[in-house]
Amino acid sequence: MNHSNRLLKLTCFLLMTMIAATLHSQPRQPHDMPSRSVRMELAVFPGNDPAYSELDVLLWFSNSQLQFQKNDSNFVSRYQINLEIDDANGVAVLTRDTTFLAVELSYSETISMALARQHYFRFQIRPGEYEINARLFDLNSGGTSQTVRKLSIPKFDRNKLQISDFYIVTMDSLNTTSKRTVIYPMQVTLSEPHFVYFILQRPQTHSKIQLELQAIQPNDIQTTLYSGTIQPNNEISPLFIQLRREQIARGTITLKLTARSDVQTVTKSKRVRFVEDNDNWQTGTINMQLTPSMIEQLQLVAQGNEWNNIKNARSAIQDSLFKEFWKLRDPTPLSDKNELFQEYYKRVNTANLQFSDDSNGWSTDQGKVYIIYGPPDAVEYSTPSQFGFAEYEIWYYDELKKKFVFLDEQGTGDLRLVSGNLYSY
Numbered sequence: 001m002n003h004s005n006r007l008l009k010l011t012c013f014l015l016m017t018m019i020a021a022t023l024h025s026q027p028r029q030p031h032d033m034p035s036r037s038v039r040m041e042l043a044v045f046p047g048n049d050p051a052y053s054e055l056d057v058l059l060w061f062s063n064s065q066l067q068f069q070k071n072d073s074n075f076v077s078r079y080q081i082n083l084e085i086d087d088a089n090g091v092a093v094l095t096r097d098t099t100f101l102a103v104e105l106s107y108s109e110t111i112s113m114a115l116a117r118q119h120y121f122r123f124q125i126r127p128g129e130y131e132i133n134a135r136l137f138d139l140n141s142g143g144t145s146q147t148v149r150k151l152s153i154p155k156f157d158r159n160k161l162q163i164s165d166f167y168i169v170t171m172d173s174l175n176t177t178s179k180r181t182v183i184y185p186m187q188v189t190l191s192e193p194h195f196v197y198f199i200l201q202r203p204q205t206h207s208k209i210q211l212e213l214q215a216i217q218p219n220d221i222q223t224t225l226y227s228g229t230i231q232p233n234n235e236i237s238p239l240f241i242q243l244r245r246e247q248i249a250r251g252t253i254t255l256k257l258t259a260r261s262d263v264q265t266v267t268k269s270k271r272v273r274f275v276e277d278n279d280n281w282q283t284g285t286i287n288m289q290l291t292p293s294m295i296e297q298l299q300l301v302a303q304g305n306e307w308n309n310i311k312n313a314r315s316a317i318q319d320s321l322f323k324e325f326w327k328l329r330d331p332t333p334l335s336d337k338n339e340l341f342q343e344y345y346k347r348v349n350t351a352n353l354q355f356s357d358d359s360n361g362w363s364t365d366q367g368k369v370y371i372i373y374g375p376p377d378a379v380e381y382s383t384p385s386q387f388g389f390a391e392y393e394i395w396y397y398d399e400l401k402k403k404f405v406f407l408d409e410q411g412t413g414d415l416r417l418v419s420g421n422l423y424s425y
Helices: 003-018 171-175 292-300 306-311 315-327 339-354 365-373
Strands: 039-046 053-061 069-071 074-086 092-104 117-125 128-138 144-153 167-170 194-201 209-216 222-230 236-243 251-260 265-275 378-381 391-397 402-408 416-419
Touching: 039 128, 039 144, 039 194, 053 074, 053 128, 053 144, 074 117, 092 117, 194 209, 194 251, 209 236, 222 236, 292 306, 292 315, 292 339, 292 365, 306 315, 339 365, 365 391, 365 402, 365 416
Parallel strands: none
Antiparallel strands: 039 053, 053 117, 069 074, 074 092, 074 128, 128 144, 167 194, 194 236, 209 222, 209 251, 251 265, 378 391, 391 402, 402 416
């Protein structure tokens, strides 16, 4: 197959999968099992009682993990979340069971793999070593998912300078007395006003505190976002530092928060992914700031020497080569919108969030299949006892008559493609 024919075939294929989800009119059948990934974020703050700390548990998962049933004009799913916190001896010290109802208007939303379901729980807990178990029960299908994290709960000593974990919060959160309104911690939209929220605890002898917030890029370049001296009125003070749009670049960075007194220095760090609300993959135009990750992500669709030519080009011409790359693949060249460009980077964004704890989900086997073929029509997954000691997932694409088998051969949670040809379109 020559180069131009393969480009045409790839373009037609991706366009077909772009609209595949909208062609479905029936919900998944009972035997179609959802994906099992649940993301957990933990944050610890000083409690009102000095003997306790405050633990926040945030959970995210996608609609694709639930089975929806058609109900008049809506699609409805019922599910339960069970949280259990065990101490170092394996004894459950805190539990919570909550049932939820999910309602979507379209079938395409029910199979979305974006992490749309978000739940927040708060516990008062003594310092110590714990294991947090989060279980998701799909009450329609009987499917289950589980995430386990170990956590050391620190003691907030009123005689020491300490800072809590921190959240990224919206402007609306500043007008409330609760920090429950938080931003999805792995991705923050730059075009909206955001603040770093944390709690500073200081002893009475530490009246002046110097605060510094730095952004650390993957190449170790550091930018100071804030530096100043404060004199808190209280020993425990909720504080906010504004994230200014002009100071932060798109991509995954590490935020490092430092508090200093005359005798003590403490730090906290957090990895956050920053995106534009009007990122051009959403609008379909290609007038955007080119980043190294966007060039790396061309590997899945580049042909011949295209990728190497763009990657190794001088920065002065990389941008024009990138635009020409997508111009050749524009299914509607007479319009201002490049639908293929838009869909491709939309899928890359979803893969980064769904299939990795950092921004490299696009390079995993599951991420590659998702980017090329879109969300599967159904996902079957195992428990360890069903397949020896290995877990697996099988993705089914009914319209394309394809399936992909992913196997966790090492028992590490890394699902690798073991059956199914990625490029057999």
